[in-house]
Amino acid sequence: MNFEFSEDVTAMREEVKRFLTKRLPTGAVRHQIETGDAFDRELWPELAGMGWLGVAIPEAYGGAGLGHEALCMIAEEIGRALPFVPFSSSIFLAAQAILEFGSEAQKQKYLPGLADGSLIGTFALAEGAGDPSPDAVRTEFASGQLTGRKLPVFEAAAAHFAVVAARSGSGEIGLFIAGFDAEGIARETLATLDIGRPAATVTFTCVAAEALPQAGNWSAVTRLLDQAAILFAFEAVGGAQAAAAMALDYAKSRYAFGRPIAALQALKHKLADIYVATELARSNAYFGAWALEANAPELPAAAAAARISANEAFFEAAKENIQIHGGMGFTWESDCHLYYRRAKQLSGNLGSARYWRNRLIDRLMTQNQTAAA
């Protein structure tokens, strides 16, 4: 039985954790967000410099080639520290899409920049409210040009380009790369619940774009969503654990009636339940990491279970972290709300829980088996 991350990966994760903990003391992320900039422009190259952006990008394309298990561990630390950088959009989505569906030339063109941080990508699928669906993609790709309106596109203001889902002449949905400096692009900033993950409406009017040749239909999109779901699940697990740890620390240091409030059974049982939910989510995420790395047929079911349980644990932990902090937790000056906002952002960014539940059950119906391994 070897159902655990390797020692190398674990060591790297500890390094990331130490770095981010030191680099981002309480309040640092919030102050960075308050600058109004699109992301933390100082931190980003530092992360790139440590080689963490390209950890899952093969060495041939400027990455470290350590595989997706390593990226999962970094995702968890991103979820814990909430750095104000477009890590998930650029790496979990844009880089992943190119890695999976790009031509050799595209990989050589984009991946080294994504790995060294000089290039930031994002993913443009949604066109308003609703869940991912080929029918909801009205943006069109014709004669080498994209036309349509994507909303929300996360971290669009930070990005240099987007991987865009669009309908091609054949009627099939494909993925296309469009640079944000191209003619015909308009980015309009949106107010977002998660202030740490800004978004925009991006309007494409006859924008020159190149197709990812291996992404020939909707199944490419769902495959990308499955892969990203696992990385985001690790982000949520990290967030859940950080929010719970924050609540626990506070409960132990806050005294009422002459004892730490951590001695109250109501709090003990609440935090025990959150701990249990987070551990189960973590285990589901681990299975997701295995399925992602092994490119196993269980990937879709593993991704759905990981995402659903991680997002639920995270929202519960973030919500009750505020509650346990009492009035303090309800102020702007506390970091509690950053987790609360992120938890809600993660619960919709790749489609709602309903969408993933349906995908999971449909998958279980066809595979007629409930789990692998």
Added chain:
Amino acid sequence: MNFEFSEDVTAMREEVKRFLTKRLPTGAVRHQIETGDAFDRELWPELAGMGWLGVAIPEAYGGAGLGHEALCMIAEEIGRALPFVPFSSSIFLAAQAILEFGSEAQKQKYLPGLADGSLIGTFALAEGAGDPSPDAVRTEFASGQLTGRKLPVFEAAAAHFAVVAARSGSGEIGLFIAGFDAEGIARETLATLDIGRPAATVTFTCVAAEALPQAGNWSAVTRLLDQAAILFAFEAVGGAQAAAAMALDYAKSRYAFGRPIAALQALKHKLADIYVATELARSNAYFGAWALEANAPELPAAAAAARISANEAFFEAAKENIQIHGGMGFTWESDCHLYYRRAKQLSGNLGSARYWRNRLIDRLMTQNQTAAA
């Protein structure tokens, strides 16, 4: 504002409560069930003698004519005390059906016996698993005879006749009275989760039956279900309150670690939540009582809300009553399980929570108003 039962009705309810509390000390119901008989043949005429069976039956038909609010209060006490008698089948359903849809002759024939307890009726709608639906009624009424199989028919062994839902020649569903001493009837006892409310499969083979003339189609059945749902909701409220009271008494008298376990926050908060759920259910049931008595257009929505919230509160109270009793609550010798069984019986007897949720939302969709008063 006069949203409370009248003093007369409240006084009567106190009388019922006093009587049943004294008449049925702890264990009495269980011992009665263990006799293996179909119901408590001693208690039944006593209830009749007090005039409680006929409380909502007009004086012209041998009842007390006190209306449905009075019956609601008795239903609550039935739910609290769990007497082993076919009260709900005979009064909430059979008598109610005849009162609502019977001819004058039928009322004169059946209601006095139902009121004085000499006649026991029941209701036969279900034909196996599933929710109430005209399509699920395959029993047929033709040439004055019923043919089909009903399952489960609660308290069939105690009853003299059933009000049976069946499809007539026109294809419409109607309600029909069939005597259990008629030729062609077969009653086969079923094992039931709720041992205090036995059931049978009743097979009708060309059984002579008489139609309730005012019950001409499926809407008669749903009307009867709405009315009964409110009475059963009061039963559930009474059950919830009794189970919670049992848990509370036990928690106050059971000591661990030198204090009553009622001092533990886990128990305090659990019982507070159950109290809140029960109070909300009670308020919804009160609105149901008003709608029932006033024959208000809000009846269907009121019935659904009353039933759903009462059944949820009851199951929660009954389940956690066992939990709070610990090992003791898990033994046959404790009465805890009688409430647990009853709660589950009530949650399906007139159709599942899903069925009532759908009826409620469909109703709200059409009425485009969410509440009256």
Added chain:
Amino acid sequence: MDFNDTPEEAAFRAEARAFLNANAVLKSEHSRTSGSRAFNAEDVALSKAWQGKKAEAGFAGFHWPKKYGGREGTQMQAIIFAQEEEKYLVPPGIFNQGVGMALPTIMSCGTQAQIDRYARPALFGEEVWCQLFSEPAAGSDLAGLRTRGARDGDDWVVNGQKVWTSNAHFSQFAMLVARSNPDVPKHQGLTFFILDMATPGVDVRRIKQISGTSNFCEVFLTDVRIPDSQRLGAVGDGWKVAMTMLANERFTVGQAEGPDFDDIFRLAKLVMLDDAPAVNDAAVREKLVNWFCQAQGLKYTRLRMQTALSRGKTPGPEASIAKLVSATKLQEIAAFGVDLLGQAGAVMDSETAPFDAWFQNALLYAPGKRIAGGTDEILRNIIAERVLKMPADMRVDKDMPFNKIPAGPR
């Protein structure tokens, strides 16, 4: 059983309606309540004027003695007037702390001079009051407050920090509790004061909440001198006076405002899931019905309470139930409203987010509703102890001198 007013109630309701019709405008059908709104100077001026108008017409201070401008009326009149007023567009109510809490407390614990000075200006909307109770280290454990009040000649000198004070930035007076003796058990060493907010050393700062708005203040007190004549009740009786005051609060904490069943139902009819309105989805229905049952249950619980009042009985713990259930319901409804929008749930632009991002905004203020005015946990304790008569939590600090109570790392 019916929902009708008694003849007296009906007459009063007609009177109230006549006054409101003459002086205010009815709300439109779908007006949106929000649980998070900060008041500006204009709001305050309008509120003061409206309070004055109501007081003149006899629609304020329903419980107050007539000699101080009140009505000597019934609880039901107060309820009926509130029911009717709710239907109109009126300025925000900022007089509850003064008229509903401070002055009744002064009337029962204060001197005649204090009553004469403060009653009418409060009732007629000239002076706004706030409440300086909570502290950063004393929230649920109110009696653990640390603001120090030391006697100095005819004055008291107060130092400390108060927090979660609504309306402090435009209040003229405050009810203040401070610790006058730290050497005795915590409930015994408190004293209650009337504080003029214009006193030097009173520094009011607004607190920015999660949502970005500021409904509360923190108040720093540095060598604030309060004349002993402004003391309310005896030295050391502060807890008793505070409890008198909080008993009046019970009637005023009610349901959390914000989107409720009707609103999420409307959203569910609007939003499409797989080409059908979300309201057709069984999982959506399950949640909707749950909230409907809660909302209706709260409504009819309130009507049962009003019936008890109408019959001259003392109401039960309905206010605790309403706050506990409605705050959680609000947070759930807000979260679900966001979830229903799928990939665009996190967008708050009013162009994209239905109803001007009402659900997203509610999600950001809902956590406060589960905390302010008694946390969920405190409310469950109250229900368990006061209604179900379960034993109080064990307290290590009950009989300990205040300055010996463990207070953790600072």
Added chain:
Amino acid sequence: MDFNDTPEEAAFRAEARAFLNANAVLKSEHSRTSGSRAFNAEDVALSKAWQGKKAEAGFAGFHWPKKYGGREGTQMQAIIFAQEEEKYLVPPGIFNQGVGMALPTIMSCGTQAQIDRYARPALFGEEVWCQLFSEPAAGSDLAGLRTRGARDGDDWVVNGQKVWTSNAHFSQFAMLVARSNPDVPKHQGLTFFILDMATPGVDVRRIKQISGTSNFCEVFLTDVRIPDSQRLGAVGDGWKVAMTMLANERFTVGQAEGPDFDDIFRLAKLVMLDDAPAVNDAAVREKLVNWFCQAQGLKYTRLRMQTALSRGKTPGPEASIAKLVSATKLQEIAAFGVDLLGQAGAVMDSETAPFDAWFQNALLYAPGKRIAGGTDEILRNIIAERVLKMPADMRVDKDMPFNKIPAGPR
């Protein structure tokens, strides 16, 4: 990261499979586990024989020293064997109390004579053990037990009542804790004994549970004489010995048996709701997915624990998580299985109720799973205190002489 055995583990697994293939029959695909089954004399005889066969072949007492017939093996071997054995139809395991708990305790706290007398008969399935700990007034508060053990010459005379004893009616020996000194604090006055169940004054009665079956016994002890040589550990050390024993229990309390996700999923595909399989209903899906995520989460948590063991690390609190989550999940799944059947949910005839009324039966034994082996509430406390290092609950009785501790009305 993978799910593969190490070479050593793989070799052992092959060995175990070979033994099982030669001696037992594989289960069919849809065999139903039940959390409530009472054992009859035939079950006991078959169990004893099977235990003997395993012990002979070296597949019992994995942790035991070789000199007592054990394997001196690893925790992983025990797990692998259990994983493989689970796939076969084998008699019920009734030796856990003896082989897994009693004897390891005797080996660490007992005399050599005690070890020599009891080890082999337990390992080879000749003698069954049970555990006489819980009492009617001492469940979660085990140290509050009242069974009195008084020294009388070379014997101890024991009086009291024990309860919730599995297997007592066919056990030869019991681990017994009694109060030898009521004048000292509760944890200090206990002494541990080995009781021969055939001793006069031992009266075993089976307890009828909600479900009608009897998995547990109550044991009345009336002037039961136990020779001092049967004492385990020092006089007054009973709590320490009991804790040693319960530390071994941690590995044995696992998931609640009964219908799980796969089963409710199968039911949901079978049952029709409005002319479509229930599994198509969004509300049903929401519940199914919740249980799937829990079941999978527990599975992979277990595999993470096994990986830790395989790497020679001490496993964490996974057993507490598994019991807490699975007992509640079981009750929910059972209740939902009943609900899915609508009007016929309450029918338990196997002809009508799918899978021989498996869900209805599970609903009746599920409450016990949330109580036995640590209630939900105790498990949450354990997780909070041992994993999250939160403070212990306050205890009034900790340092009080036992006979002064408030015990409530009797």
